[in-house]
Amino acid sequence: MGTFLEWVERISALAAPPAVVVLVVALGLVLMTRRWLFRLVGMALTYFFVGVLHTQVIRPEVVLVKLLIGAVVCLALGVTGQAAGGSEAANVSNGGDQEKGTRFRWRNLLRWREDVPLRIGALLAALLIAYAGSLRFPLPQVPFLVGLACYLLAVVGLFLAGMAETPLGAGLGLLVFLNGFDLFFGALEPSLVVAGLLGLIQFLVTFAAAYLTLARAE
Amino acid sequence: MLALIGIGLLLLTAVLTYFLRRWRRVSLLLAAIVCAALGLGIALIPLEGTFSFRGQEMAFGGAVTFLGRSVVLGPGAQVGLTFLFLSGAALFLLAWPLESGDLYAPVGSGVLVLLAAALVVRPLVYAVLILELAVAFSVLLLRGGMGGARYLTFFVLALPGPLVAHWLLDMYALTPDQTGLLNTASLLIGFSFALMLGLVPFHPWVPALARRESPLSVALIFSAVGGTVWFLLLDYLQTYPWLGRSPYWSSALTALGVGTVVVGGLLGTTRRGWGALLGYAVMVDTGMLVLALGRGGAVGMELERAMMLTRAWGVLTMAAGLSAVGATEGAEHGRSPWGAVAAAAGLLSLAGFPPTVGFVSRWGLYRLLFPEQPLTVLALLLASAGLVVGLLRMLPHILVPDLSRPRASPAVDLLLLLATVGAIGLGVFPQFLIYR
Numbered sequence: 001m002g003t004f005l006e007w008v009e010r011i012s013a014l015a016a017p018p019a020v021v022v023l024v025v026a027l028g029l030v031l032m033t034r035r036w037l038f039r040l041v042g043m044a045l046t047y048f049f050v051g052v053l054h055t056q057v058i059r060p061e062v063v064l065v066k067l068l069i070g071a072v073v074c075l076a077l078g079v080t081g082q083a084a085g086g087s088e089a090a091n092v093s094n095g096g097d098q099e100k101g102t103r104f105r106w107r108n109l110l111r112w113r114e115d116v117p118l119r120i121g122a123l124l125a126a127l128l129i130a131y132a133g134s135l136r137f138p139l140p141q142v143p144f145l146v147g148l149a150c151y152l153l154a155v156v157g158l159f160l161a162g163m164a165e166t167p168l169g170a171g172l173g174l175l176v177f178l179n180g181f182d183l184f185f186g187a188l189e190p191s192l193v194v195a196g197l198l199g200l201i202q203f204l205v206t207f208a209a210a211y212l213t214l215a216r217a218e
Numbered sequence: 219m220l221a222l223i224g225i226g227l228l229l230l231t232a233v234l235t236y237f238l239r240r241w242r243r244v245s246l247l248l249a250a251i252v253c254a255a256l257g258l259g260i261a262l263i264p265l266e267g268t269f270s271f272r273g274q275e276m277a278f279g280g281a282v283t284f285l286g287r288s289v290v291l292g293p294g295a296q297v298g299l300t301f302l303f304l305s306g307a308a309l310f311l312l313a314w315p316l317e318s319g320d321l322y323a324p325v326g327s328g329v330l331v332l333l334a335a336a337l338v339v340r341p342l343v344y345a346v347l348i349l350e351l352a353v354a355f356s357v358l359l360l361r362g363g364m365g366g367a368r369y370l371t372f373f374v375l376a377l378p379g380p381l382v383a384h385w386l387l388d389m390y391a392l393t394p395d396q397t398g399l400l401n402t403a404s405l406l407i408g409f410s411f412a413l414m415l416g417l418v419p420f421h422p423w424v425p426a427l428a429r430r431e432s433p434l435s436v437a438l439i440f441s442a443v444g445g446t447v448w449f450l451l452l453d454y455l456q457t458y459p460w461l462g463r464s465p466y467w468s469s470a471l472t473a474l475g476v477g478t479v480v481v482g483g484l485l486g487t488t489r490r491g492w493g494a495l496l497g498y499a500v501m502v503d504t505g506m507l508v509l510a511l512g513r514g515g516a517v518g519m520e521l522e523r524a525m526m527l528t529r530a531w532g533v534l535t536m537a538a539g540l541s542a543v544g545a546t547e548g549a550e551h552g553r554s555p556w557g558a559v560a561a562a563a564g565l566l567s568l569a570g571f572p573p574t575v576g577f578v579s580r581w582g583l584y585r586l587l588f589p590e591q592p593l594t595v596l597a598l599l600l601a602s603a604g605l606v607v608g609l610l611r612m613l614p615h616i617l618v619p620d621l622s623r624p625r626a627s628p629a630v631d632l633l634l635l636l637a638t639v640g641a642i643g644l645g646v647f648p649q650f651l652i653y654r
Contacts, residue, residue, distance in 0.1 A: 170367040188385045197347040204354035215362025
């Protein structure tokens with residue numbers, strides 16, 4: 001068992017730099033694209049790579065539980081997104097090629113928002129804040145890269161929640177923010193009860209956002 | 219032990235009312251009766267009293283361990299639980315004829331269970347986590363939309379502060395020479411409570427929530443969830459007395475309190491609907507509560523508790539009135555002349571207008587502040603007048619009866635009359651509420 005844990009530790013240390021890079025890509029996907037499926041993929045990638053980073057600060061078996069929570073949260077988000085009509089674009093007119101059902105176009109695949117330049121700026125600002133923050137105010141008890149990821153998740157989560165036009169968008173922002181905090185707090189407080197309660201809060205926030213979205217759609 | 223019994227009974231009620239949800243009035247009446255019985259029981263049973271269970275002598279109050287956590291029912295939690303259960307009873311009773319949602323009783327009871335657990339569980343870090351669960355659960359009472367999302371957002375953003383502060387305080391216990399840890403912990407706790415209370419500049423969720431949602435659901439959030447946040451803040455001050463001894467404490471609370479009152483009063487003069495006016499009135503009242511807290515000492519605490527009780531009465535009366543006249547979206551009730559009167563009485567109480575119940579505690583605060591800060595008192599009075607201006611601008615809309623709707627039932631009229639008489643009667647005879 002000791003060898004297995006050492007092996008996991010070594011792999012997670014090696015995987016930390018690529019994990020942060022993929023996290024940036026995933027968060028960019030959630031922040032910028034309009035199509036629901038891609039945002040869901042972004043969330044799933046976020047949960048997975050936060051799990052990879054988690055292995056540096058908490059026990060692997062607890063990480064597995066967190067990944068399971070992430071899977072259920074993504075499932076709930078997927079079902080809600082589907083039920084609410086596929087994407088936020090349903091509420092905001094954007095050409096409407098897809099709605100008219102004329103023909104498939106590759107350029108519609110990602111369906112970027114009109115405010116993409118602003119969102120790219122927000123992502124760059126988040127990167128800058130996260131980097132400067134982790135250098136100037138390094139988080140205690142976590143390695144540099146994990147601290148950087150925590151800052152990044154928290155700032156992008158705040159931006160997402162602040163710029164959201166729908167309850168589900170706000171819910172995504174809150175979940176990203178909670179992921180960042182969970183990554184940091186897991187290192188400070190190893191208590192399983194606290195980890196469980198934080199997971200439960202993520203569940204309830206997901207269901208609350210789903211409820212607000214679907215009740216509104218009705 | 220008494221707290222555990224109460225929470226267990228309410229949990230059972232939540233489950234029962236869920237199965238009875240098709241008989242909406244029965245489930246609401248059941249929830250109201252259980253909450254009233256629990257509130258009175260916790261208020262009247264002496265905490266030092268004992269009872270025998272399976273041959274073991276057990277105390278009503280004191281600490282017990284449940285699932286590895288400490289559950290403490292001290293005098294502070296006793297007041298908090300009484301407030302919570304009696305507010306719940308009044309809300310369920312008002313919802314009986316006024317609320318059309320099937321899930322009000324089960325979800326409301328569930329929220330009260332979580333809030334009650336947050337008031338008695340120790341250490342406080344668990345209380346904050348359970349409060350977050352209650353907030354996320356209370357969203358099920360809402361109709362959907364961004365108001366609820368904003369409410370959820372501000373509470374989630376408030377979560378990290380107390381948790382990290384808890385760790386910092388553990389570190390301080392190990393290294394008492396690092397006083398910087400205490401300052402950071404104070405800042406984090408203060409920031410989180412400012413978010414949860416909706417103090418300026420973190421106030422947008424308060425009017426946004428009240429604007430489009432059912433008034434009685436909003437009343438449950440403002441009175442029960444808001445009340446629990448206040449009781450937790452008082453618990454923090456009792457557990458960590460150094461928080462209140464900071465040299466910046468009083469001036470920071472005065473600045474935040476006056477800012478919230480003035481912004482609430484100014485926005486209250488605008489005509490953005492009855493729901494928003496309720497939100498602004500709550501902002502003004504919250505600012506006043508913060509000012510009372512900033513005064514500290516026994517008088518400040520006494521005022522604080524009195525204001526919480528009077529605020530709950532004002533919010534409930536106004537929400538019931540708004541619900542009855544259908545002043546917000548989605549109301550489906552018959553017309554009631556007493557609705558407009560109750561809405562006006564509730565708002566005047568929240569504005570601290572004499573002779574309503576809100577004036578009693580407000581008068582105490584003005585007298586406390588006036589010798590040292592006469593200009594602050596002037597600003598507070600003007601801000602309260604802003605709400606009255608808002609009321610005068612909005613009143614014509616509900617004074618004109620909508621004859622297309624049927625007349626409300628006598629039960630609605632009776633409840634509204636009782637709430638209004640209480641709002642004015644307790645202002646004229648405040649000794650029943652405060653000086654006990």
